[in-house]
Amino acid sequence: MKQYDYVIVGSGLFAGVWAYLANKQGKKCLVIEKRDHLGGNIYCEDVEGIHVHKYGAHIFHTSNREVWDFVNSLAEFNRYTNSPVANYKGEMYNMPFNMNTFSKMWGISTPQEAKDIIASQRSSITGEPKNLEEQAISLVGVDIYQKLVKGYTEKQWGRDCKELPAFIIKRLPVRYTYDNNYFNDLYQGIPIGGYNVIIDKLFEGCDVETGVDYLENREKYDALGDCIVYTGTIDSYYGYQYGKLEYRSLRFESQVLDIDNYQGVAVVNYTDRETPYTRVIEHKHFEFGTQPKTVITREYPADWEEGMEPYYPVNDEKNQDLYSQYAKLAEKEERVIFGGRLAEYKYYDMDKVILSAWNGRKRPDYKERSRKKRINKKK
Numbered sequence: 001m002k003q004y005d006y007v008i009v010g011s012g013l014f015a016g017v018w019a020y021l022a023n024k025q026g027k028k029c030l031v032i033e034k035r036d037h038l039g040g041n042i043y044c045e046d047v048e049g050i051h052v053h054k055y056g057a058h059i060f061h062t063s064n065r066e067v068w069d070f071v072n073s074l075a076e077f078n079r080y081t082n083s084p085v086a087n088y089k090g091e092m093y094n095m096p097f098n099m100n101t102f103s104k105m106w107g108i109s110t111p112q113e114a115k116d117i118i119a120s121q122r123s124s125i126t127g128e129p130k131n132l133e134e135q136a137i138s139l140v141g142v143d144i145y146q147k148l149v150k151g152y153t154e155k156q157w158g159r160d161c162k163e164l165p166a167f168i169i170k171r172l173p174v175r176y177t178y179d180n181n182y183f184n185d186l187y188q189g190i191p192i193g194g195y196n197v198i199i200d201k202l203f204e205g206c207d208v209e210t211g212v213d214y215l216e217n218r219e220k221y222d223a224l225g226d227c228i229v230y231t232g233t234i235d236s237y238y239g240y241q242y243g244k245l246e247y248r249s250l251r252f253e254s255q256v257l258d259i260d261n262y263q264g265v266a267v268v269n270y271t272d273r274e275t276p277y278t279r280v281i282e283h284k285h286f287e288f289g290t291q292p293k294t295v296i297t298r299e300y301p302a303d304w305e306e307g308m309e310p311y312y313p314v315n316d317e318k319n320q321d322l323y324s325q326y327a328k329l330a331e332k333e334e335r336v337i338f339g340g341r342l343a344e345y346k347y348y349d350m351d352k353v354i355l356s357a358w359n360g361r362k363r364p365d366y367k368e369r370s371r372k373k374r375i376n377k378k379k
């Protein structure tokens with residue numbers, strides 16, 4: 001008998017939901033986190049009484065009623081609706097592209113006028129789009145591409161849109177209504193009191209060690225648990241034996257300002273090429289804050305190197321092939337479960353990562369799975 005049923009590596013949402021459900025079933029969990037706090041990327045830091053989204057703006061949205069009920073059982077959610085604004089050289093446009101955007105851009109007022117303009121601008125691209133620029137113009141026309149897509153995308157990827165493959169942008173949602181709500185989901189909001197309220201509830205009852213890298217103490221922690229739930233990067237788990245998976249990273253620069261309202265909205269996208277950052281987040285607006293000061297964060301896209309936070313997987317063919325080699329090794333593990341965005345090398349929204357942890361817990365017990373694997377091997 002080992003001391004813990006689960007040694008959980010990492011403390012993001014995947015780990016948290018796993019721990020919460022395991023606890024409810026009377027299982028004992030040890031959580032190991034290499035950062036000095038729990039919560040993974042949804043963690044908020046309290047600055048001037050404002051909940052600062054330390055690892056990037058997080059807005060909860062879902063159409064899944066079960067997931068919505070679950071998160072609401074952990075925290076009350078406010079009525080925040082994500083309505084970001086784009087700043088193109090001082091011109092302000094509503095997002096996502098909708099009648100407010102078109103009216104500002106072309107001085108028009110009806111959906112038909114907007115459709116006609118976009119259709120005529122799209123027609124400059126004939127045949128299969130050869131790169132991202134052609135793909136974007138074929139979807140939304142020249143003006144929207146030039147002012148709202150080009151600079152932002154080039155900053156995100158660190159490359160000219162003509163050098164980027166068309167498949168990166170499969171669709172650019174265009175709405176012919178005066179509706180600035182960014183998400184189409186049925187439910188959205190921000191937990192009142194910030195995401196840490198949820199984190200605290202998820203890990204209640206677990207033993208926790210922060211500031212510890214599992215990979216540097218693997219033998220010790222493997223000996224403590226029956227089963228390891230690993231939510232770190234899969235390539236690092238296997239010592240990068242087939243090579244390193246690529247990511248895009250971000251650099252955040254935060255500032256406390258001695259004013260109560262800097263930009264009037266939580267998210268402003270800077271869509272010109274010259275401004276080096278892509279977004280400015282003013283955190284208090286997520287919770288309708290009335291504090292005398294404000295905190296803003298400028299978000300700079302960056303190439304990922306070891307030691308930086310791996311934010312977005314680069315799911316191109318080369319990296320997917322590499323990932324599947326690691327996934328094959330993972331499949332053979334008898335007492336390790338790999339889950340979450342890093343271990344599965346997959347971009348997950350929060351609701352999807354919750355679902356994935358649920359589904360993992362619903363799988364047959366890992367001991368039963370190990371037994372079946374051993375039997376299959378013998379066959």
Ligand SMILES: Cc1cc2nc3c(=O)[nH]c(=O)nc-3n(C[C@H](O)[C@H](O)[C@H](O)COP(=O)(O)OP(=O)(O)OC[C@H]3O[C@@H](n4cnc5c(N)ncnc54)[C@H](O)[C@@H]3O)c2cc1C
Binds near residue numbers: 014032034035233311
């Ligand atoms: C910039 C950004 C903005 C986002 N905005 C939204 C949004 O608005 N809405 C939305 O639904 N989703 C959003 N997401 C997605 C959301 O962050 C993820 O769904 C969620 O955080 C995934 O949780 P996770 O548990 O898989 O990973 P993480 O939260 O990354 O947790 C993994 C944890 O494991 C720890 N760890 C890794 N390796 C080790 C090790 N060797 N030893 C110990 N600990 C280790 C890490 O430090 C980390 O804390 C956003 C993501 C990013 C990057």
